[in-house]
Amino acid sequence: MSDVKTIFGSLQSFHKGGVEVIDDDPRNYVFSNVFDVAAKAKAFERIAVGKNFEYVVECVRAEGTSPWYTCAHDEFALVLDGKVEIRLFKPDRALLAPDRSGAVALTERPTGRAMGRILAGRGHLALLPKNALYQFHAEAPSVMTIQTIQGPLTIERWAEICQTA
Amino acid sequence: MSAKPAITASEPDNYYGYRSFHIGGFAFRRDEYFVHVAWPKGNHTLSAEVFLRALQRDVAWNFFYGTVNFDGVFGTLNHYGTVDMFAGRFNDAYVKAGLDYSETFAAGPLMASFKTILDDWTNRGYDPFAAPEETARPYGRKNGENRAAIERLRVTAERMVGLPGDTPRRSDTNGYPVNRHFADVPQDEPEIHPEPGFEGEVSAFSLFAYLSRSDVTWNPSVCSVVKESLYCPTSEEFILPVEHGNDRVEWFMQLSDEIIWEVKHKDTGAPRARVVMKAGDICAMPADIRHQGFSAKRSMLLVWENNSAQIPDLIASGKAPVVPVRF
Ligand SMILES: [Fe+2]
Numbered sequence: 466m467s468d469v470k471t472i473f474g475s476l477q478s479f480h481k482g483g484v485e486v487i488d489d490d491p492r493n494y495v496f497s498n499v500f501d502v503a504a505k506a507k508a509f510e511r512i513a514v515g516k517n518f519e520y521v522v523e524c525v526r527a528e529g530t531s532p533w534y535t536c537a538h539d540e541f542a543l544v545l546d547g548k549v550e551i552r553l554f555k556p557d558r559a560l561l562a563p564d565r566s567g568a569v570a571l572t573e574r575p576t577g578r579a580m581g582r583i584l585a586g587r588g589h590l591a592l593l594p595k596n597a598l599y600q601f602h603a604e605a606p607s608v609m610t611i612q613t614i615q616g617p618l619t620i621e622r623w624a625e626i627c628q629t630a
Numbered sequence: 631m632s633a634k635p636a637i638t639a640s641e642p643d644n645y646y647g648y649r650s651f652h653i654g655g656f657a658f659r660r661d662e663y664f665v666h667v668a669w670p671k672g673n674h675t676l677s678a679e680v681f682l683r684a685l686q687r688d689v690a691w692n693f694f695y696g697t698v699n700f701d702g703v704f705g706t707l708n709h710y711g712t713v714d715m716f717a718g719r720f721n722d723a724y725v726k727a728g729l730d731y732s733e734t735f736a737a738g739p740l741m742a743s744f745k746t747i748l749d750d751w752t753n754r755g756y757d758p759f760a761a762p763e764e765t766a767r768p769y770g771r772k773n774g775e776n777r778a779a780i781e782r783l784r785v786t787a788e789r790m791v792g793l794p795g796d797t798p799r800r801s802d803t804n805g806y807p808v809n810r811h812f813a814d815v816p817q818d819e820p821e822i823h824p825e826p827g828f829e830g831e832v833s834a835f836s837l838f839a840y841l842s843r844s845d846v847t848w849n850p851s852v853c854s855v856v857k858e859s860l861y862c863p864t865s866e867e868f869i870l871p872v873e874h875g876n877d878r879v880e881w882f883m884q885l886s887d888e889i890i891w892e893v894k895h896k897d898t899g900a901p902r903a904r905v906v907m908k909a910g911d912i913c914a915m916p917a918d919i920r921h922q923g924f925s926a927k928r929s930m931l932l933v934w935e936n937n938s939a940q941i942p943d944l945i946a947s948g949k950a951p952v953v954p955v956r957f
Contacts, residue, residue, distance in 0.1 A: 614859070
């Protein structure tokens with residue numbers, strides 16, 4: 466039997482590393498920790514923890530049931546702690562212009578058909594297909610990241626989440 | 631650009647058994663322990679292990695993004711179509727002494743040349759992709775070849791691993807057993823409940839299980855794609871074989887365990903920072919640095935790249951900043 470121990474983080478147990486400066490400014494590294502960000506976040510805030518021009522990685526604390534979202538391009542959710550149910554729904558017609566960037570939250574679900582659902586646990590990467598509707602549900606506080614493009618729901622609070630000194 | 635044939639090879643050395651090579655103004659030879667590189671203004675020696683591990687990455691990544699420094703002296707700079715091979719170009723002392731040298735080659739012939747050297751100098755049983763604990767040693771006189779290892783294709787999903795027609799997941803049956811350092815990683819897959827007609831679109835897979843079954847180290851592979859945004863996760867153990875000087879910002883999210891990054895100035899090689907990343911940490915590598923990682927235990931790292939072809943010029947011309955965010 467192997468005695469190897471692989472360390473993953475969680476909301477309950479995470480340890481941050483950091484930037485040890487020799488001749489630099491730690492802000493250049495935009496260093497944060499997704500569990501730390503999620504621990505201080507409200508449910509389903511989509512907080513940017515990575516950004517490269519228009520592209521972002523958002524950190525999400527999943528807790529309870531989210532609004533329905535839609536997006537004109539693919540997105541990918543990676544669960545890093547807990548369990549998240551992803552409900553997928555196909556509207557009768559695409560709701561967003563094809564060149565629209567980022568996810569949009571809906572106040573009500575339009576007509577269409579259920580596509581199915583995914584029960585994703587730690588380490589699972591799920592496709593949020595373009596033009597579908599999706600909704601997250603988590604019984605207990607969970608953490609995920611979303612690979613997407615910056616949109617109206619993306620929150621930037623770098624000075625609060627990143628190492629500055 | 632060099633109009634000369636990309637490579638000329640000698641007959642095998644009578645004692646060591648390895649061929650020597652000329653590519654443009656550069657000459658390469660190896661003995662039992664070392665690789666010797668010569669250029670019109672200087673000479674440089676690297677261990678065969680450092681050289682082969684770096685050469686393997688440069689080949690597998692098709693010269694990658696920006697600068698691939700084999701060490702503090704020798705490397706390549708990708709211009710996507712042409713490639714500079716250099717010595718001392720990104721080393722303050724060599725530049726000040728006027729000993730730096732660089733030559734531009736068409737990418738295709740240079741790649742073919744690199745593959746020829748990699749093939750001749752990689753012995754039976756040595757896998758330059760593997761962690762040192764998992765492969766034979768690269769040293770000694772010429773002894774066979776290991777084409778199965780060095781000709782592995784880099785995984786590049788079109789949309790996401792596991793989708794119909796896309797890159798398959800890894801399993802025992804398709805030749806990817808769980809790595810010894812990830813023996814404790816759960817292998818459960820997500821529950822997928824598609825409605826009829828949506829079987830191909832309701833899709834998810836265990837990235838952690840997938841990475842626990844990677845047979846290579848330091849080889850970022852595209853697993854999910856949002857336009858130019860590429861998730862390139864990889865499993866890491868021992869030392870990143872190159873000092874990577876990217877021509878754009880890249881991001882790291884540490885998925886498991888710990889990696890220590892040494893960060894130096896991209897042009898001069900002067901030390902700038904040491905970055906310790908533990909599970910859940912996410913940070914950017916600025917576009918004006920070079921980085922080399924150290925992973926004591928095999929770890930899972932998500933490398934996140936913006937593949938846009940416009941970025942290198944925007945950054946080189948100063949139109950885009952070398953950091954992704956200012957706050
Ligand atoms: Fe890199």
